[in-house]
Amino acid sequence: MTVSYEKITPPTTGSKITFSDGKPLVPDDPIIPFIRGDGTGVDIWPATAKVIDAAIATAYGGQRKIHWFKVYAGDEACEIYGTYQYLPQDTLTAIKEYGIAIKGPLTTPIGGGIRSLNVALRQIFDLYACVRPCRYYAGTPSPHKTPEKLDVIVYRENTEDIYLGIEWKQGTEIADKLINYLNTELIPATPEHGKKQIPLDAGIGIKPISKTGSQRLVRRAIERALTLPKPKNQVTLVHKGNIMKYTEGAFRDWGYELAKSEFRDVCVTEMESWILSNKEKNHDLSIEDNARMVEPGYDALTDEKKAKICQEVTSVLDAIWETHGNGQWKDKIMVNDRIADSIFQQIQTRPDEYSILATMNLNGDYLSDAAAAIVGGLGMGPGANIGDTCAIFEATHGTAPKHAGLDRINPGSVILSGVMMLEYIGWQEAADLIKKGIAAAIANRQVTYDLARLMEPPVNPPLKCSEFADAIISHFGD
Numbered sequence: 511m512t513v514s515y516e517k518i519t520p521p522t523t524g525s526k527i528t529f530s531d532g533k534p535l536v537p538d539d540p541i542i543p544f545i546r547g548d549g550t551g552v553d554i555w556p557a558t559a560k561v562i563d564a565a566i567a568t569a570y571g572g573q574r575k576i577h578w579f580k581v582y583a584g585d586e587a588c589e590i591y592g593t594y595q596y597l598p599q600d601t602l603t604a605i606k607e608y609g610i611a612i613k614g615p616l617t618t619p620i621g622g623g624i625r626s627l628n629v630a631l632r633q634i635f636d637l638y639a640c641v642r643p644c645r646y647y648a649g650t651p652s653p654h655k656t657p658e659k660l661d662v663i664v665y666r667e668n669t670e671d672i673y674l675g676i677e678w679k680q681g682t683e684i685a686d687k688l689i690n691y692l693n694t695e696l697i698p699a700t701p702e703h704g705k706k707q708i709p710l711d712a713g714i715g716i717k718p719i720s721k722t723g724s725q726r727l728v729r730r731a732i733e734r735a736l737t738l739p740k741p742k743n744q745v746t747l748v749h750k751g752n753i754m755k756y757t758e759g760a761f762r763d764w765g766y767e768l769a770k771s772e773f774r775d776v777c778v779t780e781m782e783s784w785i786l787s788n789k790e791k792n793h794d795l796s797i798e799d800n801a802r803m804v805e806p807g808y809d810a811l812t813d814e815k816k817a818k819i820c821q822e823v824t825s826v827l828d829a830i831w832e833t834h835g836n837g838q839w840k841d842k843i844m845v846n847d848r849i850a851d852s853i854f855q856q857i858q859t860r861p862d863e864y865s866i867l868a869t870m871n872l873n874g875d876y877l878s879d880a881a882a883a884i885v886g887g888l889g890m891g892p893g894a895n896i897g898d899t900c901a902i903f904e905a906t907h908g909t910a911p912k913h914a915g916l917d918r919i920n921p922g923s924v925i926l927s928g929v930m931m932l933e934y935i936g937w938q939e940a941a942d943l944i945k946k947g948i949a950a951a952i953a954n955r956q957v958t959y960d961l962a963r964l965m966e967p968p969v970n971p972p973l974k975c976s977e978f979a980d981a982i983i984s985h986f987g988d
């Protein structure tokens with residue numbers, strides 16, 4: 511079927527990327543749509559395209575080339591398509607058609623107007639895994655004393671949670687109706703809620719966390735962990751399940767359930783590892799003493815709770831002692847969980863103990879900015895939104911409007927998002943060249959304002975955005 515566009519024209523040369531079993535099949539001349547982005551997108555995108563094109567040319571000497579297809583979103587789209595046309599159908603058609611795209615940041619108006627274009631793109635294309643690696647480049651200034659110890663990848667569920675955007679403004683008819691219904695019907699019918707009541711002047715938001723959404727994200731996280739060497743072959747389920755039992759707590763439970771069902775041979779949970787290792791140290795250890803060792807405060811528990819823990823110890827030993835016992839578990843993927851607030855301090859106090867952090871949408875949004883700050887700030891925070899038939903690469907940061915058009919912002923995050931894209935399409939040699947160029951530029955103190963001001967002594971004057979791109983390219987041949 512011929513695809514038609516209203517105001518854009520695909521490149522006349524180049525071929526399409528297709529997907530098979532969730533993996534891209536990439537020709538040597540792929541057509542890749544790009545969205546320039548709002549705000550600092552005007553500075554960052556040209557710098558990014560220049561670096562990616564130069565790396566491909568250097569790595570493959572003309573054998574491979576990306577054919578860029580400019581598509582529009584955000585302010586630029588409104589200029590071309592008309593007022594409020596922030597996300598034109600042309601753009602959606604092009605991304606669907608070509609499968610892989612890269613974008614600069616897009617502005618989200620606060621309170622009212624359109625909801626986030628960035629979130630809309632993730633939901634429209636069902637890009638359920640937001641992958642945000644945070645690793646340190648030597649020489650990058652950091653507020654942290656040992657930033658090199660942090661090497662984590664945030665795997666953020668990207669389509670649900672409060673980002674589904676189902677909420678009602680305080681004082682509206684539906685908000686009032688819903689509060690009344692909850693207060694008079696649903697809450698009283700749920701004994702565990704006691705006499706709780708929602709304040710009558712509240713706004714209401716819905717936080718859906720589904721089993722399907724949680725498990726497909728955790729599946730991707732575990733699959734990634736399987737590719738990592740020890741001790742980074744681990745997945746931490748991040749949640750606030752102690753407070754939100756049926757959403758965040760369920761995410762944790764479904765994550766463990768998936769690990770123990772689909773990945774049983776290659777996974778061990780932290781709890782299982784304790785139970786197995788207790789028995790390894792003392793083969794005559796009773797079930798109850800093992801339970802006492804894995805559950806602090808065991809002796810103060812009710813008989814019912816004690817029985818439950820003993821039952822868990824028994825079932826772990828029955829199920830996996832043969833396959834995982836006697837130290838075999840040490841070669842498996844470790845799956846553990848941490849409470850969300852705790853992980854924010856853990857990545858600072860014990861950064862080297864973590865690797866893949868599987869999160870729900872909101873926690874992952876917060877955590878990816880925080881982790882990027884440790885390794886050098888938002889100028890060094892790349893990302894990818896991955897689905898089964900489409901992927902869109904974009905930085906962790908936003909449009910940084912106060913720096914827009916000044917040719918000063920750090921293009922590092924979008925360039926590194928380009929590196930992720932090259933790795934995703936299997937063009938590793940080009941990706942490696944860019945990483946080498948960035949590392950060398952930083953080591954040589956050739957940096958933009960954000961890193962320059964933190965360096966000791968500060969770099970003055972810093973490089974412009976465009977100059978940083980040139981510096982990266984100049985180190986390809988080092």
Ligand SMILES: NC(=O)C1=CN([C@@H]2O[C@H](COP(=O)(O)OP(=O)(O)OC[C@H]3O[C@@H](n4cnc5c(N)ncnc54)[C@H](OP(=O)(O)O)[C@@H]3O)[C@@H](O)[C@H]2O)C=CC1
Pocket residue numbers: 614615616617618619628887888889890904905906907908909910911912919920921922923960
């Ligand atoms: N995926 C996307 O497209 C995203 C879009 N947004 C949207 O972007 C807009 C602006 O959001 P805002 O809250 O200001 O957050 P931003 O991430 O855009 O910027 C906040 C601050 O982070 C620093 N920063 C951001 N990008 C870079 C960079 N490339 N290099 C160096 N430093 C950087 C700057 O700090 P300093 O000035 O101190 O140097 C900047 O002022 C909003 O509309 C928001 O919704 C937000 C996040 C993601």
Ligand SMILES: O=C(O)CCC(=O)C(=O)O
Pocket residue numbers: 617618626627628629875906
């Ligand atoms: O789209 C937005 O405005 C914010 C998105 C965001 O902060 C993120 O994806 O990290």
Ligand SMILES: [Mg+2]
Pocket residue numbers: 875876879906
């Ligand atoms: Mg964010």
